[in-house]
Amino acid sequence: MPHIKKPKSVLALQILGGVISSLLLIGLVRTSVSLLQSGASNATAGALVGFLSYRVAAVVLMATTFYLLNAGSPKARTTGLAWIGIFFANTFYVQFVDKSPPTLPRFECSNAADCEFGEILGGALQLWLIAFWFYLYGFSSKARQYFAAP
Secondary structure (H helix, E strand, O other), rough: OOOOOOHHHHHHHHHHHHHHHHHHHHHHHHHHHHHHHOOHHHHHHHHHHHHHHHHHHHHHHHHHHHHHHHHHHHHHHHHHHHHHHHHHHHHHHHEEEEEEOOOOOOOOOOOHHHHHHHHHHHHHHHHHHHHHHHHHHHHOOHHHHHHHHH
């Protein structure tokens, strides 16, 4: 049986997923240490559980995906798609739900609506690229061949 070349979408998942999961892990450790050092109350700790839980899930899911990819398991397709789905949901939440006020300086003659339109357009492009990556990773013909191989 001929060797099937690894698709670029799988390499992108390994690179981007590794970097993003590493940064999430660093953030988890820093948040946990600062929470322990500050002696936060139970109410504060309870509020942070939801904040930290999806980050823990994303890091564990990426570690599982790395293990399954290295083992050559077809289940890596499912776990990778789940991680990209979490990444998509987080990007959507940051771009459209939990909007903070703009921190970039504006020119005096600029219109606030123009800045808002640019942010919406940029967020929509990011989501489109992540959705396209989702398709390439799990449903393109190259990916299906790669994950179907024993």
